[in-house]
Amino acid sequence: MRKxxxxxxxxxxxxxLDVLMSSGVGLEAAIHTIGSGGYGIISEDFSGIMxxxxxxxxxxxxxxxxxxxxxxxSEGYRRLLNTMYTNVTQNTDIIETIRKQGTRMExxxxxxxxxxxxxxxxxxxxxLSIGMIGPIILAIAGxxxxxMSGDLGAFMKLPPASTINFVVNAGLVLTLFGMFMIGLKxxxxxxGL
Amino acid sequence: MIERKRRRSIExxxxxxxxSLSDSVGAGRGIQEAMMEQSRTLPGVxxxxxxxxxxxxxxxxxxxxxxxFAAKTRSSQVxxxxxxxxxxxxxxxxxxxxxxxxxMDYERLNDLMNKREEELLGKGILIVLFxxxxxxxxxxxxxxxxxxASKGFQIDSFNVTFSLFFGAASAIAxxxxxxxxxxxKDALWWMPGWIAxxxxxxxxxxxxxxx
Numbered sequence: 001m002r003k004x005x006x007x008x009x010x011x012x013x014x015x016x017l018d019v020l021m022s023s024g025v026g027l028e029a030a031i032h033t034i035g036s037g038g039y040g041i042i043s044e045d046f047s048g049i050m051x052x053x054x055x056x057x058x059x060x061x062x063x064x065x066x067x068x069x070x071x072x073x074s075e076g077y078r079r080l081l082n083t084m085y086t087n088v089t090q091n092t093d094i095i096e097t098i099r100k101q102g103t104r105m106e107x108x109x110x111x112x113x114x115x116x117x118x119x120x121x122x123x124x125x126x127x128l129s130i131g132m133i134g135p136i137i138l139a140i141a142g143x144x145x146x147x148m149s150g151d152l153g154a155f156m157k158l159p160p161a162s163t164i165n166f167v168v169n170a171g172l173v174l175t176l177f178g179m180f181m182i183g184l185k186x187x188x189x190x191x192g193l
Numbered sequence: 194m195i196e197r198k199r200r201r202s203i204e205x206x207x208x209x210x211x212x213s214l215s216d217s218v219g220a221g222r223g224i225q226e227a228m229m230e231q232s233r234t235l236p237g238v239x240x241x242x243x244x245x246x247x248x249x250x251x252x253x254x255x256x257x258x259x260x261x262f263a264a265k266t267r268s269s270q271v272x273x274x275x276x277x278x279x280x281x282x283x284x285x286x287x288x289x290x291x292x293x294x295x296x297m298d299y300e301r302l303n304d305l306m307n308k309r310e311e312e313l314l315g316k317g318i319l320i321v322l323f324x325x326x327x328x329x330x331x332x333x334x335x336x337x338x339x340x341x342a343s344k345g346f347q348i349d350s351f352n353v354t355f356s357l358f359f360g361a362a363s364a365i366a367x368x369x370x371x372x373x374x375x376x377x378k379d380a381l382w383w384m385p386g387w388i389a390x391x392x393x394x395x396x397x398x399x400x401x402x403x404x
Contacts, residue, residue, distance in 0.1 A: 011298070012273055015277065015294070015295070015298065016276075016277060016280070018294075019277055019280060019281050019284070019286055019291055020280060020284060020286075022286060022287075023281065023284035023285060023286030023287075024284065025284055033280065038272075038273065038276060106298070106301060109305065110301070110305060113305045113308065113309060116309070117308070117309060117312045117313065120313060120316065120373055121316075123316070123320075123369070123373070124316045124319050124320050127320055127324075127366075127369065128319075128320065128323050128324070131323075131324050131328065131362055131365075131366070132323065132324070132327070132328050132331075135328060135332060135355075135358065135362075136331065136332065136335070139332045139335055139336065139355065140335070142351050142354075142355075143335075143336065143339060143340050143348075143351070146340045146346050146347065146348065146351075147339060147340065165350075165354075168354070169354060172354065172355075172358045175358075175362075176358070176361050176362060176365065179324075179362060179365045179366075179369075180365055182369075183365055183368065183369030183372070186369050186372040186373045187372050190372070190375070193302065193305055193306055193309065193375055
């Protein structure tokens, strides 16, 4: 979930940092502005950094950014934090780097949406195959004790009804689990628009 | 659905508003004046809301008007843009460039969102229709035809098991379909209805066919 939230917010954060810093706002003040809310999980992170800095319970902005890099799940967020860290320690041109990162991330986002659409192309077919064929077979299996109860029962020996019921129920649960696992792809591969 | 349609129409018009604002600001107009002008020419819900807000805002500050406009649209995209414009005004940043960049950013974002919707909507609907409607009716047909209750077949527990299965399968189908389109939370509202429909269809069809 954290990765998705980061991916969803990172481009907005980059644009805001760009606007703020190109109009002369310092990095710390920009972090404070973003930390005051509106950018989901990244606002929470930045707000945490500022509160620790205010309390004096941290070893400075550099070390806070570095420890946040370990916490970051998405590549884009980690890259942004690294850029900020380099700016704090080496006084680099953060605005130019952030702009380049923004452009790069936008291209990556477009690519990941295309990949997502491609990856989900096979989901309906797989989901419908498992979700429809499984229950049809299990329904027929569940009806066999009823269908073979008369004269037909003499032709072949069936397992007890409780065994058949158990197999049908377990099969249905497995089908649901299979459907869920196939559907999970739609969540895990989400490009975070 | 109506709310979503309204919000998406606002969001799809946002890039053209930002582009026009950027042009007007570049031509030497103030942002407030440019917005006034755009509110008169911009078509659709966004233009109407902008016009209403600016008309009502004579007694308040421009910042308050922007905040009210963002709140009225109920769109996170518009809210983010308005916050950025406010920040840019506060910091005396070059508005023309910012507005132009924002216009391009949001145009690309909306294009991606529309593409995702177009490409995956059919697939999402297919999953829901087959799992929630097609499957219960098909199995009800098999059950009703081969083991009709009117001929004394004992299928009560079988029906209970399968109707519960169809409810759960429907929930998964709606969830997957919603997630594919990026609107899982919206899909949650529809879930109970589809679960009930799927279970009802199965039980109803079994009774209809099998008696």
